[in-house]
Amino acid sequence: MDHFRAEIPNHFNLPRRIRKLANLAYNLWWTWNPDSQRLFSRIDPILWEKTYHNPVQFLRKVSRPKLNAVTHDRYFLDFYDRIMRSFENYLNPEKTWCSDNYPELKNKPIVYFSTEFGLHETLPIYAGGLGVLSGDHIKGASDLGLPLVAVGFLYTQGYFSQYITEDGWQEANYAHLHFEELPVLPIIDADGNLVTISVELSGREVIARLWEVHVGRIPLYLLDTDVPENSSKDRQLTSRLYSSDLDLRISQEIILGIGGVRALRVLGYNPSVWHLNEGHSTFVNLERACEMVAAGHSFEEAQEKIRDSSIFTTHTPVPAGNDEFPLWLIDKYFSHLWPELGLNREQFINLGLQKHSWGETFSMPILAINTTGQYNGVSELHGQVARKMWSFLWPERRVEDVPISHITNGVHTTTWLARRLRHLFDRYLGSEWIEHIDDPRMWDSIENIPDPELWAVRRHLKRRLVAYMRERARNQWLNDNVHPVQIIAAGVLLDPYILTIGFARRFATYKRANLILRDTERLLNIVNRPDRPVQIIFAGKAHPADEPGKLLIQEVYRCVKKADNGGRLVFLEDYDMNLAHYLLQGVDVWLNTPRRPMEASGTSGQKAAMNGVLNFSVLDGWWREGYNGTNGWAIGEDRDMENPELQDEADAESLYDKLENEIIPLYYKERSSDGLPGEWISRMKESIRTITPLFSIKRMVSEYTEQLYMPSINNRSTSGKAGGK
Numbered sequence: 001m002d003h004f005r006a007e008i009p010n011h012f013n014l015p016r017r018i019r020k021l022a023n024l025a026y027n028l029w030w031t032w033n034p035d036s037q038r039l040f041s042r043i044d045p046i047l048w049e050k051t052y053h054n055p056v057q058f059l060r061k062v063s064r065p066k067l068n069a070v071t072h073d074r075y076f077l078d079f080y081d082r083i084m085r086s087f088e089n090y091l092n093p094e095k096t097w098c099s100d101n102y103p104e105l106k107n108k109p110i111v112y113f114s115t116e117f118g119l120h121e122t123l124p125i126y127a128g129g130l131g132v133l134s135g136d137h138i139k140g141a142s143d144l145g146l147p148l149v150a151v152g153f154l155y156t157q158g159y160f161s162q163y164i165t166e167d168g169w170q171e172a173n174y175a176h177l178h179f180e181e182l183p184v185l186p187i188i189d190a191d192g193n194l195v196t197i198s199v200e201l202s203g204r205e206v207i208a209r210l211w212e213v214h215v216g217r218i219p220l221y222l223l224d225t226d227v228p229e230n231s232s233k234d235r236q237l238t239s240r241l242y243s244s245d246l247d248l249r250i251s252q253e254i255i256l257g258i259g260g261v262r263a264l265r266v267l268g269y270n271p272s273v274w275h276l277n278e279g280h281s282t283f284v285n286l287e288r289a290c291e292m293v294a295a296g297h298s299f300e301e302a303q304e305k306i307r308d309s310s311i312f313t314t315h316t317p318v319p320a321g322n323d324e325f326p327l328w329l330i331d332k333y334f335s336h337l338w339p340e341l342g343l344n345r346e347q348f349i350n351l352g353l354q355k356h357s358w359g360e361t362f363s364m365p366i367l368a369i370n371t372t373g374q375y376n377g378v379s380e381l382h383g384q385v386a387r388k389m390w391s392f393l394w395p396e397r398r399v400e401d402v403p404i405s406h407i408t409n410g411v412h413t414t415t416w417l418a419r420r421l422r423h424l425f426d427r428y429l430g431s432e433w434i435e436h437i438d439d440p441r442m443w444d445s446i447e448n449i450p451d452p453e454l455w456a457v458r459r460h461l462k463r464r465l466v467a468y469m470r471e472r473a474r475n476q477w478l479n480d481n482v483h484p485v486q487i488i489a490a491g492v493l494l495d496p497y498i499l500t501i502g503f504a505r506r507f508a509t510y511k512r513a514n515l516i517l518r519d520t521e522r523l524l525n526i527v528n529r530p531d532r533p534v535q536i537i538f539a540g541k542a543h544p545a546d547e548p549g550k551l552l553i554q555e556v557y558r559c560v561k562k563a564d565n566g567g568r569l570v571f572l573e574d575y576d577m578n579l580a581h582y583l584l585q586g587v588d589v590w591l592n593t594p595r596r597p598m599e600a601s602g603t604s605g606q607k608a609a610m611n612g613v614l615n616f617s618v619l620d621g622w623w624r625e626g627y628n629g630t631n632g633w634a635i636g637e638d639r640d641m642e643n644p645e646l647q648d649e650a651d652a653e654s655l656y657d658k659l660e661n662e663i664i665p666l667y668y669k670e671r672s673s674d675g676l677p678g679e680w681i682s683r684m685k686e687s688i689r690t691i692t693p694l695f696s697i698k699r700m701v702s703e704y705t706e707q708l709y710m711p712s713i714n715n716r717s718t719s720g721k722a723g724g725k
């Protein structure tokens with residue numbers, strides 16, 4: 001990186017005394033330090049909301065008198081100095097978890113590839129769980145001091161924003177992002193020229209620019225093909241996530257994989273470990289093989305070396321969810337490559353060959369398994385499912401011996417924890433609690449928090465959620481020309497003082513958003529009881545090409561619009577990380593009803609738990625490991641059922657039964673001494689105490705380091721090569 005820079009532009013015209021706000025704006029550190037967000041919002045709270053918490057746009061737009069005003073405000077300046085000190089200390093630590101535990105990792109870069117990164121709502125380069133996990137992974141790596149660099153895409157249109165018609169149909173809006181208003185920096189060379197790389201796509205050269213995002217101490221490099229040298233069609237290659245057009249999709253994956261390696265080389269990196277998060281970036285291994293073959297190795301030798309230094313994490317428990325391409329597309333994009341690798345067509349195709357009853361395809365996860373050395377799923381149950389699903393690649397082994405391990409997902413605590421709870425933890429868990437997030441014993445101190453204080457914060461967070469929803473509904477009413485019933489569906493009749501259940505996730509059919517609607521009469525009885533009312537908030541996007549997912553949204557929306565639920569069922573449009581914060585922090589119960597075992601892990605319930613929200617979920621993914629009988633509730637039993645119809649029936653019965661007989665009575669059961677729901681609060685503390693350390697990103701990233709990164713570095717990977725290849 002000596003001669004390349006990602007320079008912070010000098011376009012803000014800030015008063016000298018607070019000019020370092022620009023550095024803060026361009027480092028996403030501020031996203032997980034809520035006090036530093038207050039620094040911006042104090043200057044102009046209305047503009048801060050209007051710019052959707054985007055400090056770069058905010059600093060470009062804020063008026064000079066407002067900036068001048070704070071430079072005369074002693075309190076503001078003290079606050080500013082305190083935040084800047086902790087920011088600078090973070091960037092230049094004396095020691096870190098990594099320097100203490102793995103000093104040998106110094107100067108051994110680990111590169112992490114993903115198609116999406118969910119870091120903050122203003123950078124909409126993520127679709128959902130996978131992206132948020134990638135974002136949390138690099139934030140966690142930053143906290144631990146790992147020498148990690150990440151590679152992904154800067155999509156020019158980002159993921160879509162969602163709008164629901166009066167009839168409940170999801171419409172997608174794509175905005176064109178203005179990069180100069182985002183916390184991304186172009187990488188330039190010594191002469192100030194943009195740094196680019198190129199890849200060959202079916203006979204033509206496609207150019208991609210390089211961008212950098214500072215995520216604490218970690219650089220995230222993003223590729224984007226929207227440059228004048230490319231044809232107008234190629235300029236759009238990186239405009240959106242997850243196209244269903246396979247030609248476009250394979251082109252993107254070639255740019256990410258092959259272009260990603262070239263970007264790292266241009267920037268001067270020689271990574272020691274290559275971590276492929278999901279199969280989309282597996283073409284990385286082909287580019288690395290080309291490099292080695294060009295340097296004189298045979299393909300077999302190259303394959304061996306690549307295996308020793310690479311890791312593949314799978315997230316997909318259903319065969320149909322995997323990334324596969326028809327063979328003609330492989331011919332179209334790779335026929336020039338196999339001679340370079342010293343392979344013939346058949347040998348090349350065999351690297352990713354998937355045989356179906358109806359024909360053959362090229363599978364990205366199979367390519368990943370054949371070319372990386374270590375594989376993992378993302379929860380214990382998902383590990384089992386993945387071993388079974390891929391066991392055909394190891395015909396000589398028993399399913400239990402298939403070498404796919406698991407590391408259960410976790411979440412970046414300080415990104416997801418409400419500011420007020422963080423202050424409460426600062427007070428009662430000891431000022432160093434963040435250093436010990438993954439230590440279960442430290443969390444025993446949760447008992448020190450007086451019930452009334454914890455409950456007061458919970459009530460505040462729910463009022464904040466309801467107020468926010470009403471403001472959104474008001475804006476819709478003012479600006480969007482919607483039908484009045486849509487305003488009711490958006491939550492204006494919500495009550496900030498009653499039991500509130502949240503259900504927010506991608507609308508894929510296996511997530512069964514409609515499970516709770518199965519017996520409408522029973523549900524209406526539950527929500528409308530005058531003495532113990534309940535309200536339910538739904539949110540989530542369906543993939544724009546997923547018609548069944550969109551029909552599911554419509555089914556929920558039609559139910560939400562009916563007068564007989566009294567405005568107690570609500571659908572919130574445009575679920576993203578911002579809305580996720582309000583919901584996960586504001587509701588009382590977090591509902592999750594996937595059809596087991598299709599939820600590889602899930603993470604939203606982990607975010608909810610640390611905020612004192614109780615999980616009520618099918619024993620799938622992480623919850624099967626997190627549930628201990630007293631820290632939330634389980635829907636159904638710890639087993640899979642053969643017949644999905646019977647499973648739905650049984651799970652719905654279990655859901656209504658627990659809701660009516662356990663959850664609602666417990667919430668409304670007040671202690672005579674102080675009128676608080678004492679048993680509910682105990683369960684809440686039990687949930688925070690047991691779940692927060694175990695499902696923290698710190699536990700997760702340290703496991704990746706110990707179990708996968710270090711063995712790769714020491715070339716000790718227990719290479720579980722797929723058989724027969």
Ligand SMILES: *Cc1c(COP(=O)(O)O)cnc(C)c1O
Nearest residue numbers: 128129505576577580602603604
């Ligand atoms: C955490 C999160 C997800 C993933 O949650 P699941 O539990 O997998 O449904 C998806 N979208 C957003 C915006 C999130 O914050």
